[in-house]
Amino acid sequence: MIKARVTVTLKNGVLDPQGKAIVGALDSLGFEGVNSVRQGKVFDVELDTKDKAQAESHLKAMCDKLLANTVIEDYSVEIA
Amino acid sequence: MKSAVVLLPGLNRDRDMIAALTKISGKAPETVWQTDTEIPDVDLIVIPGGFSYGDYLRCGAIAARMPIMNAIREKAEKGVMVMGVCNGFQILLEAGLLPGALMRNASLKFVCREVKLEVSNANTAFTRGYAPGQIIRCPVAHHDGNFFADEETLKRLEGEGQVAFRYAEGTNPNGSINDIAGIVSERGNVLGMMPHPENLIEAAHGGTDGRALFSGVLGIAA
DSSP: OOEEEEEEEEEEOOOOHHHHHHHHHHHHTTTTTOOOOOOOEEEEEESSOOHHHHHHHHHHHIIIIIIITTTTEEEEEEEE | OOEEEEEOTTTTTHHHHHHHHHHHHHSEEEEEETTTOOSSSSSSEOOOBBBBBGGGGSSTTTTGHHHHHHHHHHHHHHHHEEETHHHHHHHHHHHTSSSSEEOTTOSSSSSEEEEEEEEEEEOTTTTTTTTTTTEEEEEEEEEEEEEEEOOHHHHHHHHOOOOEEEEEETTTSSSGGGGEEEEEOTOEEEEEESOOOSSSSSGGGGGGGHHHHOOOHHHHOO
């Protein structure tokens, strides 16, 4: 079995109102000097295979087809 | 003209849409379920609003991968009219039938109120019941209606007259780029819009501004 972590983040230039709100909340908690927060998603995926190359290509296809909206999001795949 | 309404778990505006189509066309629309692979022979397919799959992953993302969407895509390619309202718009974008994306409202708040829409292009099958530039009333109710498209796509949408509806000046409720409220496909037979025209079609609603959209697309005298 292969364990992988897929990280989906907003593309540069796409406004992140939630990230901005988090900066505001951190500031009100007294965390000074937070210039920017960009919110993303993490998917921990377990795959029933031993073939790392195949796992990676499957995971990328999953990102393109479902896990990420490539209009606004980038993704990265990390295999444990 | 015959119509069909798509049903998915978590939608909640399906009854409003069925009522609107029934009242305006005089015929109850067919209904199709998410796992159906065929759609009856109709002229208009409508995906109503709501919260399909609880907005899990992204609004409309799961619904857009259901078997019914392949059937809708085939029909759209044949020129059948397809319309998505609110969650229906989000689903059409996720399915790639329209370009762009809908993000969390800039205010981060769920907005449920009436806005004013400007008919940006009255020369589409969906807007022909209106005058160019006409300002109409329309309710909105959403958390993720902040339309975004990259520069190139935006240029194309604006240049080709694919922006059907815009929030009238000062009423943009969600931060949508260029005040975009609704767009049509390149071919003009697919419409996606965040506001709810089905909720303003009879006197009891407090107005009938949404009626001309349905009568226009269904080819019925307003």
